Amino acid sequence: MRPARIATATARRLPALGTALLLALGPFAPPAHAGDTAPPPTTTVRHAGTAAPRALPVPKSPDTPRDPRPLAAESQGRPTAPTAGDTVGAAPSAGPARTARQLTACDPATFTGAAGATLVQRVRSAGLDCVNTLFTLTGTDAKGAFNEAQMVTVADALRDTAAAYPGGNSTSTGQLVLFLRAGYYVQWYHPDAVGPYGAGLRTAIRGGLDAFFAAPHSRDVSEANGATLAEAVTLIDSARENARYTGVVKRLLDGYTTGWTGSMAAAVGNTATVIERGFELPEFTAALQADPTFATSLASFVTRNAAGLTGSDPVTTVGIQIGNLVAVDGLRTQGRPIVKDLINRYPLVGATAPLTMNLLWFAEKKDAGNCSYYGTCDLPAKLVPLVLTSDHSCNPNLRIRSQSMTAGQNADTCTSLVGQDAFFHRVVKDGGPVADDRNTALEVVVFDDYYNYSLYAWEMYGIAVDNGGMYEEGNPAAAGNQARFIAHQADWLRPSFQIWNLNHEYTHYLDGRYDMYGDFDAGMTTPTVWWVEGLAEYVSYGYRGVHYDDAVTQAGKGSYPLSTLFDSTYDNADSTRIYNWGYLAVRYMLQSHPQDVDALLAAYRVGDWNGARTLLKTTIGTRYDADFATWLKACAADDCGSLPTDQAPLCTTADARQYDRNCRRDGVAAATGDYAYSFLRLPPGVQQLTITTSGGSGNADLYYNGPSWATTSSYQAKSTGPGTTESLTVTAPPSGWVYFSLHARQGFAGVTVTTTYN
Known part of the structure; x- marks a missing residue:
């Protein structure tokens, strides 16, 4: 279940999310070959720009465990x-x-x-x-x-x-x-x-x-x-x-040492509640104004016992309340030097991070505009390498930055995204990116868990963190626009590894690049939520082969006619209607009325939002409601049907190695260690070449080498996931003969290979 995607106008001005899988080609030296030659395509690297992001929240899982370590942003919302x-x-x-x-x-x-x-x-x-x-x-x-x-x-x-x-x-x-x-x-x-x-x-x-x-x-x-x-x-x-007993609180803080354990430590920890909610009482604030030693006792309490900081200890819990001093006008003079000292005294990572990052939150949110005083103006950039210590490139246009992902986890994530790219294109049958879309690179940021995401991401990326992650699209027409999905591991599933909502959010990126003209706000000109969220659910569940239990359950309730779902927005619909019912609507339309989907996407891809709306509400209207209701009953019985077969036609040239613009060859095979060599001739001006493989058995890796024969030691791009499902998308390939091959890491047979270009 996923919460509403919304544009966040207050997000930090960061570059936006872009394409992950358009593989740029490097200047490798090819071996001798037959046919025409041409220089390899150039590699274009897009750096972070300044376009305003469209920050789209990801759902927080109901299974997210409650971490005992504190978060300042949460405490500000507590009742009294x-x-x-x-x-x-x-x-x-x-x-x-x-x-x-x-x-x-x-x-x-x-x-x-x-x-x-x-x-x-x-x-x-x-x-x-x-x-x-x-x-x-x-x-x-x-x-x-x-x-x-x-x-x-x-x-x-x-x-x-x-x-x-x-x-x-x-x-x-x-x-x-x-x-x-x-x-x-x-x-x-x-x-x-x-x-x-x-x-x-x-x-x-x-x-x-x-x-x-x-x-x-x-x-x-x-x-x-x-x-x-x-x-x-x-x-x-x-x-x-609270105001009457500030002296008792000081007595406990002044007496505490790390030798106080058990109930004595709990007694000191409970002073945090007295202090925190005391700031809501005018008489408490007045008492602290009259007694500046309360603030110095708080500071001394932290510095004397800093060696025992763990994040879940009484010193951290109470020390964070020092931040409230800068949130109150009459106490800010007392609080500023203390907060400044502690932020700069202790590391922003490790055992002291819950204290320092929470105090930083108060300095930035409650004493805004004074980063020069606190020495924190450049902190977002400094935090990135401190926190995200793993930096892995799947390919030149797909980067994963994480706190601690292993080499295997990085490889699995790359494989998942690369494979999803091919699945997505088979579903939507696009002809390449929409006009004016420059989101050609994706950065996936992965924190270790929800707590670390909440602790750091608000400062590093300027986003709200009361969710399960954030996708930043930005302005895809801006040069240098950087696409970014800020996520965290689903730590409640460990020892299994999973990045929460990875495939759902990656579909949003692909949909925005290949189906929806302009930025996210443009796509919301008319109600498109049923498609945007429904497709993300459909691709995520379908690609991963996961049974969507919640959607099947909803199908049995028959709550909405199809024509009503076409009107869904983030404002008028709850999460069940947006995600479960969006999935059902998209799946029904893809399976039962693919021609209408083709027409709808043709309008979306050129920004004809009114034309798309007319198709849904006038041309289609209520005509499919009765059939949709019948389909829902079958789906509730776990018979939701399947997508119609939509394969490219068979290639017609006599040479089994040769391909063309939109054709496939079935039954491709090779013994372990051997190659299935292939080639096709491209006319001038091709913007994008896509090669996909699927089906059959064994393990086939896909290699591309432009105007030279492709091998495991001579290639410009590759897709080397497990099994036989591979995909390569090459931007601006050379005209003339280009070459690719399937290498049998394990003998394969019955594989289908398809080539398309535009």
């Missing part, structure tokens, strides 16, 4: 609700954090049917697991347990108990703290059921927290104290008393 009951338990033996739904339930009547001293006794005698289930109360149970009078009673009990707090949970202080946390949580989400909280509770909770944090044993550095302390720190934020 109290934290749920899934933090460290208050007893030393409580074990790992667990959510309320995972804990053993207890009877809410235990708490709703009691008041005063009886309520306090029941809370204190209940197990922590039982109290933690109270975060899920609703309705009358929520009212009975957590109305203000009940909360005041328990807060007063915390005050009285805390006076003799022993540094552990032997007096059940943890149950009292957790009950109060649950009350604030439930009241936030169900205020009408619970009722309002007022001054009485505020006075009581301050008394309880004051007493706890004043207790000498609340300062103990121990697992026993840390369990209850961690919950009490979170209660500060639940009660929105």
